[in-house]
Amino acid sequence: MTFNKFFAGAACATLLGLATLGTTSCSKDFIDLNDPTRLPTSEGYTDSLSIVTGVTAAYSSLQDIYGNGSNRGLFVYAEIPSDNSFALTSGELLNEFNDFSLSSINPRLQSQWLVTYRAIARCNVILSRAGSVRLTDATRNRFYGEVRFIRALAYFNAVQIWGDVPLVTSEITSIANAYEFGRTAKAQVYAQIEEDLTFAEANLPVAQTGANLGRATKGAAQGLLGKVLLTQKKYADAAVALKKVIDGNNYALQATYANIFLTTNEMNSEILAAARYTKGGLGIGSYFSTWFMPVLPAAVALTINGNVGTGQQYNSVDPDLVAAFAASGASDVRAAASFGASTVANVTQYYTKKYSDLPTSAFDAENDWIILRYADVLLMYAEAVNEQSGPSTPALDAVNRVIRRSRNLPVATAAPAVDLPATISQANLRTRIELERRLELNFEGHRWFDLVRTDRAIPVMNAFFARTASTTRIDQHNLVFPLPIQEIQTNPILTQNPGYN
Incomplete structure (x- = not known):
């Protein structure tokens, strides 16, 4: 492995944080794309402007984590392994996530690891350097809160993907020094995530507006903390965190489900956090429209969702999800907003419509990746309450608000025809929440992690495989993914997850 001026190999570069932090510019002003300033971390961060630039670089890491040219993003881990989707592109080796044939040499593992730890390194640089820069305490703590939110999010994704991971906080x-970090028990990683989000909640503003729209907020920290606590089965604490979001009245369900995903309605009332992208040839457009659209003749593609040219359709909406929507009934408006169908040469493929846009060119669309939204909060809150005390009124009210909106009914109006009965059992409410999360949040990066969190991945997926005549079956070792082989070869104290080579 060759050395350059600063680091040995990509793994060390990521942990060291010595790679330059670049920014570019776009209409989403807080990402600040116009000035392609590059600040080596060993030389910059001596004044307030450099700190602002560094925080911007940390935000830009979210594009890497959720998907761009350097990394395929979280859908590879959160949707393809689930019953929502299946891979169509073997050249990308996404099929290994689909049929659980993963080995540690899969390049998707390495790219996700690198962008995750690059984001963490950028956050750690700000936390290490901003203390010596002249700033007001309130401004400094706000910057700290923003990068601690980003660091917590990066670690939360990492621990869900790999389990125990290196915990680097400085x-x-x-x-x-980089070679001193082996794997840290996930309980300790979760403790750090909770600490970061608690700090972020205390120091972030209630809302961001104007040029700052899209930066982390108090509600985003509360919502993510609630999800982290729920994942650990800390139901009482999770309910408290999520109830703060609900009681804050700073978020609301969009009246129309399809409007959530419009590029003309980004950061709407339902969005707590998103990885932001902007098209226009600036190098920070989103890839999702091209990745998820069907591979079609250009003339045909022009008639579908206004797309330019043809897509690459890395993965398809699984017919099993289509069947779940059909079972939900024709009145469920989420189906029409969630997927479409294309038929070429008598072969029908389903595709997600949540990332439809008219790109400037291939891989240059406007669509943000929604990380956390209000319907997710409501369903998580219902889950946390139900796991403590069963189907109480607060839990039912939260689920019913989501169900009513799915039928285009006002969420504040009693709708006994669609509301869940007060007599529903705890077990049945648990199952219904699982279904509503699948339908409501499909293709948004939740399904696989939901199944793992609720201990349902093995029974649900094995039943799915049996139902679809697949020979694939999964067991406990499949609930996390293998560490990339490059990292283990570079750092000898890293160990592999059981069951992987």
Whole structure:
């Protein structure tokens, strides 16, 4: 492995944080794309402007984590392994996630690892350097809150993907130091995530407006903390965190489900957090429209969702999800807003419509990746309450608000025809929440992690495989993914997850 001026190999570069932090510019002003300033971390961060630039670089890491040219993003881990989707592109080796034949040499593992730890390194640099820069305490703590939110999000994704992961919370300034980090027990990683989000909640503003729209907020920290606590089965604490979002009245369900995903309605009332993208040839457009659209003749593609040219359709909406929508009934408006069908040469493929846009060119669309939204909060709150005390009124009210909106009914109006009965059992409400999350949040990066969180991945997926005549079956070792082989070869104290080579 060759060395350059600062680091040995991509793994060390990521942990060291010595790779330059670049920004570019776009209409989403807080990402600040116009000035392609590059600040080596060993030389910059001596004044307030450099801190602002560094925080911007941390935000830009979210594009890497959720999907761009350097990394395929979270859908690879959260949707393809689930019953929502299946891979169509073997050249990308996404099929290994689909049929659980993963080995540690899969390049998707390495790219996700690198962008995750690059984001963490950028956050750690700000946390290490901003203390010596002249800023007001309130401004400094707000910056700290923003990067601690981003760091918590990066670690939350990492621990869900790999389980125990290296926990790095300070700037690494030497190669030798980088090799000191082995895997940390996930309970300790979760404790750090909780600490970061608690700090972020206390120091972030209630809302961001104007040029700051899209930056982390108090509600985003509360919502993500609620999800982190729920994942650990800390139901009482999760309910408290999620109830803060509900009681804050800063978010609301969009009246029309399809409007959530319009590029003309980004960061709407339902969005707590999103990875933001902007098209226009600036290098920070989203890839999702091209990735998810069907591979069609250009003339045909022009008639579908206004797309330019043809798509690459890395993965398809699974017919099993289509069947679940059919079982939900014709009045469920989420189906029409969630997927479409294309038929070429008598072969029908389903595709997600949540990332439809007219790109400037291939891989240059406007669609943000929604990380957390209000319907997710309501369903998580219902789950947390139900796991403690069964189907109480608060839990039922939260689920019913989502169900009513799915039928185009006003969420504040009693609708006994669609509301869940007060007599529903705890077990049946648990199952219904699982279904509503699948239908409501399809293709938004939740399904596989939901199944793992609720201990349902093995029974649900094995039943799905049996139902679809697949020979694939999964067991406990499949609930996390293998660490990339490059990392283990570079850092000898890293160990592989059981069951993987």
